[in-house]
Amino acid sequence: MAEQLLEQARDIFEGQIDFEGQKLVENLVNISLSIVGVRFYHNPLFQQTALTSPQAIAFLVGYFLQDIKLAVYIGLAGTAATFLLTVPPWPIYNKNPVKWLPVAGAAPPTNIVIDEKMLR
Amino acid sequence: MYSSLVRLQNTFGFFTTVAFVVALLISASDFLSPRTPTVNVLKTTQLQTVKGRADYYSSKKEEYAIIKFTLDADLSSLFTWNTKQVFAYVTAEWPSAQNNNATNQAVIWDTIITAPSSDHLGNFSPSKLKRLRKSANGKGIDPSRGKLQLKNQRLKYPLTHPTGRLANTEDVQLKLHYNVQPWVGFLSWNQAQDWGKWKALKNGLSKKFTLPAIKVKEQAKKKTTRA
Numbered sequence: 170m171a172e173q174l175l176e177q178a179r180d181i182f183e184g185q186i187d188f189e190g191q192k193l194v195e196n197l198v199n200i201s202l203s204i205v206g207v208r209f210y211h212n213p214l215f216q217q218t219a220l221t222s223p224q225a226i227a228f229l230v231g232y233f234l235q236d237i238k239l240a241v242y243i244g245l246a247g248t249a250a251t252f253l254l255t256v257p258p259w260p261i262y263n264k265n266p267v268k269w270l271p272v273a274g275a276a277p278p279t280n281i282v283i284d285e286k287m288l289r
Numbered sequence: 290m291y292s293s294l295v296r297l298q299n300t301f302g303f304f305t306t307v308a309f310v311v312a313l314l315i316s317a318s319d320f321l322s323p324r325t326p327t328v329n330v331l332k333t334t335q336l337q338t339v340k341g342r343a344d345y346y347s348s349k350k351e352e353y354a355i356i357k358f359t360l361d362a363d364l365s366s367l368f369t370w371n372t373k374q375v376f377a378y379v380t381a382e383w384p385s386a387q388n389n390n391a392t393n394q395a396v397i398w399d400t401i402i403t404a405p406s407s408d409h410l411g412n413f414s415p416s417k418l419k420r421l422r423k424s425a426n427g428k429g430i431d432p433s434r435g436k437l438q439l440k441n442q443r444l445k446y447p448l449t450h451p452t453g454r455l456a457n458t459e460d461v462q463l464k465l466h467y468n469v470q471p472w473v474g475f476l477s478w479n480q481a482q483d484w485g486k487w488k489a490l491k492n493g494l495s496k497k498f499t500l501p502a503i504k505v506k507e508q509a510k511k512k513t514t515r516a
Contacts, residue, residue: 198296198303224308236428
Protein backbone atom coordinates (compact mmCIF):
# COMPACT_ATOMS: atom_id res chain seq x y z
CA MET A 170 0.00 0.00 0.00
CA ALA A 171 2.71 2.42 1.01
CA GLU A 172 4.74 1.44 -2.04
CA GLN A 173 1.81 2.13 -4.31
CA LEU A 174 1.35 5.55 -2.80
CA LEU A 175 5.03 6.28 -3.19
CA GLU A 176 4.89 5.18 -6.80
CA GLN A 177 1.97 7.51 -7.48
CA ALA A 178 3.69 10.39 -5.77
CA ARG A 179 6.81 9.80 -7.85
CA ASP A 180 4.78 9.73 -11.06
CA ILE A 181 3.17 13.03 -10.21
CA PHE A 182 6.47 14.56 -9.25
CA GLU A 183 8.29 13.31 -12.32
CA GLY A 184 5.47 14.25 -14.64
CA GLN A 185 6.63 12.16 -17.56
CA ILE A 186 5.21 12.81 -21.00
CA ASP A 187 5.50 10.93 -24.27
CA PHE A 188 7.82 11.69 -27.19
CA GLU A 189 5.28 13.66 -29.21
CA GLY A 190 4.49 15.65 -26.11
CA GLN A 191 8.18 16.40 -25.64
CA LYS A 192 8.46 17.72 -29.17
CA LEU A 193 5.38 19.87 -28.64
CA VAL A 194 6.72 21.26 -25.37
CA GLU A 195 10.06 22.09 -26.94
CA ASN A 196 8.35 24.10 -29.64
CA LEU A 197 5.98 25.76 -27.21
CA VAL A 198 8.84 26.91 -25.02
CA ASN A 199 10.69 28.33 -27.96
CA ILE A 200 7.70 30.13 -29.40
CA SER A 201 6.22 31.44 -26.23
CA LEU A 202 9.45 32.72 -24.77
CA SER A 203 11.17 33.86 -27.88
CA ILE A 204 11.62 36.95 -29.83
CA VAL A 205 11.76 37.15 -33.58
CA GLY A 206 14.74 35.43 -35.13
CA VAL A 207 16.02 33.52 -32.16
CA ARG A 208 16.52 29.78 -32.33
CA PHE A 209 13.54 28.59 -34.39
CA TYR A 210 14.24 29.91 -37.86
CA HIS A 211 14.19 26.36 -39.22
CA ASN A 212 10.40 26.24 -39.07
CA PRO A 213 8.43 28.85 -41.03
CA LEU A 214 5.33 28.24 -38.93
CA PHE A 215 7.11 29.45 -35.83
CA GLN A 216 8.37 32.57 -37.48
CA GLN A 217 4.81 33.78 -37.76
CA THR A 218 3.66 32.75 -34.34
CA ALA A 219 6.80 34.13 -32.74
CA LEU A 220 5.53 37.65 -33.35
CA THR A 221 2.86 37.04 -30.76
CA SER A 222 5.25 35.73 -28.12
CA PRO A 223 5.37 37.59 -24.79
CA GLN A 224 8.97 38.75 -24.98
CA ALA A 225 8.52 40.20 -28.44
CA ILE A 226 5.30 41.81 -27.23
CA ALA A 227 7.09 43.09 -24.15
CA PHE A 228 9.76 44.80 -26.21
CA LEU A 229 7.44 46.21 -28.85
CA VAL A 230 4.81 47.47 -26.42
CA GLY A 231 7.49 48.92 -24.18
CA TYR A 232 9.22 50.64 -27.05
CA PHE A 233 6.16 52.14 -28.65
CA LEU A 234 4.53 53.20 -25.40
CA GLN A 235 7.98 54.19 -24.07
CA ASP A 236 7.26 52.46 -20.78
CA ILE A 237 9.90 50.13 -19.41
CA LYS A 238 7.89 48.96 -16.42
CA LEU A 239 5.15 47.73 -18.70
CA ALA A 240 7.73 45.82 -20.74
CA VAL A 241 9.11 44.12 -17.64
CA TYR A 242 5.67 43.16 -16.40
CA ILE A 243 4.55 41.79 -19.76
CA GLY A 244 7.78 39.84 -20.10
CA LEU A 245 7.53 38.34 -16.62
CA ALA A 246 3.84 37.53 -16.95
CA GLY A 247 4.51 35.85 -20.28
CA THR A 248 7.33 33.85 -18.76
CA ALA A 249 5.14 32.75 -15.86
CA ALA A 250 2.46 31.67 -18.32
CA THR A 251 5.05 29.71 -20.29
CA PHE A 252 6.12 27.85 -17.16
CA LEU A 253 2.52 27.05 -16.38
CA LEU A 254 1.99 25.83 -19.92
CA THR A 255 5.02 23.62 -20.17
CA VAL A 256 6.08 22.30 -16.78
CA PRO A 257 3.03 20.27 -15.59
CA PRO A 258 2.37 17.03 -17.53
CA TRP A 259 -0.84 18.23 -19.15
CA PRO A 260 -2.90 15.42 -20.78
CA ILE A 261 -2.26 16.96 -24.20
CA TYR A 262 1.39 15.91 -23.92
CA ASN A 263 0.41 12.28 -23.30
CA LYS A 264 -1.81 11.73 -26.33
CA ASN A 265 0.64 9.44 -28.10
CA PRO A 266 1.88 6.90 -25.56
CA VAL A 267 4.55 4.49 -26.75
CA LYS A 268 3.05 1.19 -27.94
CA TRP A 269 5.40 -1.53 -26.86
CA LEU A 270 5.66 -4.73 -28.90
CA PRO A 271 4.33 -7.87 -27.23
CA VAL A 272 6.98 -9.98 -25.59
CA ALA A 273 8.52 -12.24 -28.23
CA GLY A 274 8.79 -16.04 -27.86
CA ALA A 275 6.74 -17.90 -25.31
CA ALA A 276 3.27 -16.63 -24.59
CA PRO A 277 3.00 -15.11 -21.18
CA PRO A 278 1.81 -17.46 -18.53
CA THR A 279 -1.87 -16.90 -18.07
CA ASN A 280 -2.05 -17.74 -14.43
CA ILE A 281 0.46 -15.10 -13.29
CA VAL A 282 -0.47 -11.47 -13.80
CA ILE A 283 2.62 -9.31 -13.36
CA ASP A 284 1.41 -6.03 -14.70
CA GLU A 285 -1.78 -5.80 -16.67
CA LYS A 286 -0.64 -2.78 -18.65
CA MET A 287 2.78 -4.02 -19.65
CA LEU A 288 1.57 -7.25 -21.18
CA ARG A 289 -1.29 -5.94 -23.20
CA MET B 290 11.81 17.33 -21.87
CA TYR B 291 10.51 14.00 -20.55
CA SER B 292 10.01 15.02 -16.92
CA SER B 293 8.76 18.12 -15.14
CA LEU B 294 12.16 18.90 -13.67
CA VAL B 295 13.85 18.81 -17.05
CA ARG B 296 11.13 20.98 -18.54
CA LEU B 297 11.53 23.44 -15.71
CA GLN B 298 15.26 23.65 -16.23
CA ASN B 299 15.08 23.93 -20.01
CA THR B 300 12.39 26.59 -19.91
CA PHE B 301 14.29 28.61 -17.37
CA GLY B 302 17.53 28.21 -19.28
CA PHE B 303 15.95 29.49 -22.45
CA PHE B 304 14.28 32.29 -20.50
CA THR B 305 17.68 33.61 -19.41
CA THR B 306 18.82 33.70 -23.04
CA VAL B 307 15.68 35.47 -24.17
CA ALA B 308 15.84 37.97 -21.31
CA PHE B 309 19.43 38.77 -22.23
CA VAL B 310 18.54 39.34 -25.88
CA VAL B 311 15.60 41.57 -24.92
CA ALA B 312 17.94 43.58 -22.66
CA LEU B 313 20.37 43.98 -25.55
CA LEU B 314 17.55 45.20 -27.80
CA ILE B 315 16.38 47.67 -25.17
CA SER B 316 19.85 49.09 -24.73
CA ALA B 317 20.32 49.25 -28.51
CA SER B 318 17.03 51.14 -28.85
CA ASP B 319 18.77 54.09 -27.17
CA PHE B 320 20.64 54.79 -30.39
CA LEU B 321 17.34 55.34 -32.21
CA SER B 322 16.27 58.26 -30.05
CA PRO B 323 17.96 61.59 -30.72
CA ARG B 324 19.77 63.40 -27.95
CA THR B 325 19.93 67.14 -28.38
CA PRO B 326 20.87 68.65 -25.04
CA THR B 327 21.29 72.41 -25.13
CA VAL B 328 22.36 75.09 -22.72
CA ASN B 329 20.70 78.45 -23.17
CA VAL B 330 22.40 80.32 -20.38
CA LEU B 331 25.40 79.46 -18.26
CA LYS B 332 26.97 82.51 -16.64
CA THR B 333 28.30 83.66 -13.32
CA THR B 334 26.36 86.30 -11.48
CA GLN B 335 28.61 86.80 -8.48
CA LEU B 336 32.31 86.22 -7.90
CA GLN B 337 34.20 86.52 -4.66
CA THR B 338 37.30 85.05 -3.07
CA VAL B 339 37.53 84.68 0.68
CA LYS B 340 39.90 83.16 3.21
CA GLY B 341 38.62 80.38 5.37
CA ARG B 342 39.20 76.98 6.90
CA ALA B 343 38.04 73.59 5.69
CA ASP B 344 36.45 72.97 9.09
CA TYR B 345 36.51 74.42 12.58
CA TYR B 346 39.56 72.46 13.72
CA SER B 347 41.60 72.95 10.58
CA SER B 348 44.68 75.08 11.17
CA LYS B 349 45.27 75.69 7.48
CA LYS B 350 43.80 78.83 6.03
CA GLU B 351 42.74 78.44 2.46
CA GLU B 352 41.19 80.63 -0.15
CA TYR B 353 37.70 79.76 -1.19
CA ALA B 354 35.87 80.99 -4.23
CA ILE B 355 32.28 82.03 -3.85
CA ILE B 356 30.49 81.80 -7.14
CA LYS B 357 26.88 82.29 -7.96
CA PHE B 358 25.71 81.23 -11.36
CA THR B 359 22.66 81.15 -13.56
CA LEU B 360 21.92 78.07 -15.60
CA ASP B 361 19.18 77.47 -18.11
CA ALA B 362 19.56 74.13 -19.83
CA ASP B 363 17.31 71.63 -21.56
CA LEU B 364 18.34 68.02 -21.03
CA SER B 365 14.87 66.62 -21.58
CA SER B 366 15.89 64.83 -24.78
CA LEU B 367 18.07 62.52 -22.69
CA PHE B 368 14.99 60.84 -21.28
CA THR B 369 13.78 57.76 -23.12
CA TRP B 370 12.00 54.66 -21.89
CA ASN B 371 15.38 53.20 -20.96
CA THR B 372 16.59 56.20 -18.95
CA LYS B 373 16.68 55.58 -15.23
CA GLN B 374 18.15 58.88 -14.16
CA VAL B 375 20.35 61.66 -15.38
CA PHE B 376 23.11 63.07 -13.24
CA ALA B 377 23.85 66.67 -14.15
CA TYR B 378 26.78 68.57 -12.69
CA VAL B 379 28.59 71.84 -13.14
CA THR B 380 32.35 72.06 -12.86
CA ALA B 381 34.73 74.97 -12.62
CA GLU B 382 37.78 74.48 -14.78
CA TRP B 383 40.96 76.46 -15.11
CA PRO B 384 44.43 75.80 -16.44
CA SER B 385 47.14 74.87 -13.98
CA ALA B 386 49.31 77.71 -12.70
CA GLN B 387 52.51 75.83 -13.45
CA ASN B 388 51.67 75.95 -17.12
CA ASN B 389 52.21 72.22 -17.50
CA ASN B 390 49.16 71.72 -19.64
CA ALA B 391 47.14 70.36 -16.72
CA THR B 392 43.60 71.44 -15.99
CA ASN B 393 42.06 71.98 -12.60
CA GLN B 394 38.52 70.73 -12.45
CA ALA B 395 36.16 70.79 -9.51
CA VAL B 396 32.48 69.99 -9.23
CA ILE B 397 30.64 72.93 -7.74
CA TRP B 398 27.03 71.84 -8.10
CA ASP B 399 25.16 68.69 -9.09
CA THR B 400 21.72 67.17 -9.19
CA ILE B 401 20.04 63.85 -9.90
CA ILE B 402 17.08 64.01 -12.25
CA THR B 403 15.02 60.84 -12.00
CA ALA B 404 12.91 59.52 -14.82
CA PRO B 405 9.30 58.74 -13.87
CA SER B 406 10.18 55.04 -13.91
CA SER B 407 12.68 55.50 -11.08
CA ASP B 408 10.90 58.07 -8.91
CA HIS B 409 10.26 55.41 -6.29
CA LEU B 410 14.01 54.80 -5.90
CA GLY B 411 14.91 58.39 -5.17
CA ASN B 412 15.43 59.59 -1.63
CA PHE B 413 12.61 62.12 -1.86
CA SER B 414 10.33 63.61 0.69
CA PRO B 415 6.73 62.42 0.33
CA SER B 416 5.63 65.82 -0.92
CA LYS B 417 8.31 65.96 -3.59
CA LEU B 418 7.49 62.39 -4.66
CA LYS B 419 3.87 63.39 -4.96
CA ARG B 420 4.82 66.39 -7.07
CA LEU B 421 7.05 64.25 -9.32
CA ARG B 422 4.31 61.65 -9.77
CA LYS B 423 1.84 64.38 -10.61
CA SER B 424 4.13 65.94 -13.20
CA ALA B 425 4.75 62.53 -14.81
CA ASN B 426 1.00 61.97 -14.98
CA GLY B 427 1.42 58.19 -15.22
CA LYS B 428 3.55 58.41 -18.33
CA GLY B 429 6.93 56.76 -18.78
CA ILE B 430 8.53 59.99 -19.90
CA ASP B 431 7.97 63.46 -18.53
CA PRO B 432 9.16 66.26 -20.84
CA SER B 433 9.44 68.72 -17.95
CA ARG B 434 12.19 66.61 -16.42
CA GLY B 435 15.61 67.65 -17.50
CA LYS B 436 14.79 71.32 -17.83
CA LEU B 437 17.25 72.99 -15.51
CA GLN B 438 16.52 76.53 -14.46
CA LEU B 439 18.76 77.97 -11.80
CA LYS B 440 19.05 81.60 -10.87
CA ASN B 441 21.91 82.90 -8.73
CA GLN B 442 22.61 79.36 -7.60
CA ARG B 443 25.11 79.10 -4.75
CA LEU B 444 27.89 76.53 -4.75
CA LYS B 445 26.90 73.15 -3.42
CA TYR B 446 30.49 72.18 -2.66
CA PRO B 447 33.27 74.52 -1.47
CA LEU B 448 35.72 75.46 -4.17
CA THR B 449 39.37 75.66 -3.21
CA HIS B 450 42.70 74.31 -4.38
CA PRO B 451 45.31 72.03 -2.75
CA THR B 452 47.80 74.92 -2.74
CA GLY B 453 45.30 76.99 -0.80
CA ARG B 454 45.61 79.82 -3.30
CA LEU B 455 42.74 80.70 -5.53
CA ALA B 456 42.49 84.48 -5.71
CA ASN B 457 43.24 86.16 -9.03
CA THR B 458 43.00 82.83 -10.86
CA GLU B 459 42.54 83.51 -14.56
CA ASP B 460 40.61 81.76 -17.30
CA VAL B 461 38.14 79.99 -15.06
CA GLN B 462 35.19 78.50 -16.86
CA LEU B 463 32.02 76.82 -15.71
CA LYS B 464 30.99 73.72 -17.63
CA LEU B 465 27.82 71.69 -17.57
CA HIS B 466 28.20 67.90 -17.69
CA TYR B 467 25.66 65.14 -17.69
CA ASN B 468 25.68 61.41 -17.19
CA VAL B 469 22.82 59.31 -18.49
CA GLN B 470 22.17 56.19 -16.45
CA PRO B 471 19.97 53.71 -18.31
CA TRP B 472 18.00 50.78 -16.93
CA VAL B 473 19.98 48.45 -19.16
CA GLY B 474 23.06 49.36 -21.15
CA PHE B 475 26.09 51.52 -20.78
CA LEU B 476 26.45 54.80 -18.95
CA SER B 477 27.05 57.71 -21.26
CA TRP B 478 28.47 61.14 -20.56
CA ASN B 479 28.28 64.39 -22.48
CA GLN B 480 30.07 64.05 -25.77
CA ALA B 481 32.63 66.33 -27.29
CA GLN B 482 31.29 65.60 -30.76
CA ASP B 483 28.14 64.37 -32.48
CA TRP B 484 27.68 60.63 -32.58
CA GLY B 485 24.87 59.50 -34.87
CA LYS B 486 21.65 60.84 -33.45
CA TRP B 487 23.38 61.88 -30.26
CA LYS B 488 24.45 65.46 -30.57
CA ALA B 489 27.16 67.11 -28.53
CA LEU B 490 26.13 69.44 -25.74
CA LYS B 491 25.78 72.92 -27.19
CA ASN B 492 26.91 75.99 -25.27
CA GLY B 493 28.00 73.92 -22.29
CA LEU B 494 30.76 76.35 -21.32
CA SER B 495 30.49 79.72 -19.67
CA LYS B 496 32.65 82.69 -20.58
CA LYS B 497 36.11 82.76 -19.09
CA PHE B 498 36.38 84.81 -15.94
CA THR B 499 38.98 85.75 -13.36
CA LEU B 500 38.45 85.16 -9.68
CA PRO B 501 38.75 88.47 -7.81
CA ALA B 502 41.40 89.34 -5.27
CA ILE B 503 40.67 88.86 -1.60
CA LYS B 504 38.91 91.77 0.04
CA VAL B 505 39.99 93.51 3.21
CA LYS B 506 40.07 91.46 6.36
CA GLU B 507 36.89 92.44 8.20
CA GLN B 508 34.73 91.76 5.22
CA ALA B 509 36.40 88.47 4.47
CA LYS B 510 35.76 87.22 7.99
CA LYS B 511 32.10 87.93 7.74
CA LYS B 512 31.81 86.06 4.46
CA THR B 513 33.72 83.07 5.75
CA THR B 514 31.23 82.36 8.45
CA ARG B 515 28.52 82.29 5.85
CA ALA B 516 30.43 80.09 3.45
